[in-house]
Amino acid sequence: MSDGEYERHFKEGTSAPPGRGIRAWLRPLIVLLLVGVAVALTVTLSDQFSLDAIADREAEFRAQLQAHPLLTFVGAFVIYAAVTGLAIPIATPLSLTYAWLFGFWPALVVVSFASTTGASLSFLLSRYFLAGFIGRRFADHLCRFQDALQADGLYFLFSLRLVPYVPFFVVNLVMGLTRMRLRSFWWISQLGMLPGTMTYLFAGSSVGSLRELAERGVRGIFTPQLLFAFTLLGLFPLATQWCLRRWRRAG
Numbered sequence: 311m312s313d314g315e316y317e318r319h320f321k322e323g324t325s326a327p328p329g330r331g332i333r334a335w336l337r338p339l340i341v342l343l344l345v346g347v348a349v350a351l352t353v354t355l356s357d358q359f360s361l362d363a364i365a366d367r368e369a370e371f372r373a374q375l376q377a378h379p380l381l382t383f384v385g386a387f388v389i390y391a392a393v394t395g396l397a398i399p400i401a402t403p404l405s406l407t408y409a410w411l412f413g414f415w416p417a418l419v420v421v422s423f424a425s426t427t428g429a430s431l432s433f434l435l436s437r438y439f440l441a442g443f444i445g446r447r448f449a450d451h452l453c454r455f456q457d458a459l460q461a462d463g464l465y466f467l468f469s470l471r472l473v474p475y476v477p478f479f480v481v482n483l484v485m486g487l488t489r490m491r492l493r494s495f496w497w498i499s500q501l502g503m504l505p506g507t508m509t510y511l512f513a514g515s516s517v518g519s520l521r522e523l524a525e526r527g528v529r530g531i532f533t534p535q536l537l538f539a540f541t542l543l544g545l546f547p548l549a550t551q552w553c554l555r556r557w558r559r560a561g
Contacts, residue, residue: 340439348396359400364407365524371411383416387424394428395435397479401425402510406523409514417511425507426500429482433495436486444483451476451484459488464498471502478503 364371375382386408393401408417436444445452458466467490470481485495517523 344396344435344439348398351392351396352398359403359407361403361406361520361524364403365520368520371407371520375411383412383420386412387420387427390421390424391428391431394425394478395431396428397432405507405510406514406517407520409511410517410520410523414511414515417515418508421511422500422504422507425503426496429478429499429503430492430496432479432482433486433492436483440483441487444487448480448484451480452487455484455488459490464490464494467495467498468502471499472505474506 390401390404390408392398393404405417405421408421411417412420455466462469467481467485470476471478514523
């Protein structure tokens with residue numbers, strides 16, 4: 311099925327009309343530009359923001375924060391939004407680094423809102439630029455998401471955010487092809503990702519130095535208490551879904 315056929319299918323069916331108001335010749339150019347940016351950032355940031363590389367610049371980060379606090383926070387926000395929006399695989403070390411550098415609460419504000427901003431950018435890119443490709447690549451996910459949204463409503467997205475059994479980037483892209491409003495996608499993602507974000511940031515803020523973090527690795531900083539917290543995060547949406555189904559049957 312061609313991109314145009316996919317668009318007509320989504321427009322006539324239950325999905326949001328993608329690419330509305332955007333010239334057909336412009337979309338491939340924008341997609342190529344985004345792919346180029348994503349590849350360039352992946353190559354560049356993967357080396358610069360590995361745990362070892364970050365640990366080597368520990369004093370530099372501290373000095374930058376003290377000299378230019380506002381600029382550092384804004385730069386951290388933009389970097390994190392770009393990383394999550396383009397699915398560059400460094401979000402975890404960035405979260406841990408921000409927690410160590412800024413402290414738990416400031417890092418929570420930056421990471422929480424930046425991650426939702428990045429997710430929303432992916433959502434909009436899927437809806438207005440990548441509909442044909444996403445429709446072909448994730449057709450099975452789209453059908454399941456549509457059925458689940460009809461059955462469970464917005465709680466379905468909330469459960470996906472709490473427990474990432476579907477990668478977050480896939481959720482962002484596929485949700486862009488549904489009729490979900492951006493406003494609903496934003497606040498549900500904000501709430502659903504918050505517990506997991508808090509858990510990672512608490513782990514990062516408990517580390518004494520970036521060198522210690524690099525030596526212990528990501529797995530080394532997770533205490534039994536944090537692992538128990540992740541287990542509860544995994545059980546919560548399952549328990550809630552079971553209660554909802556029981557309530558519906560009783561009604």
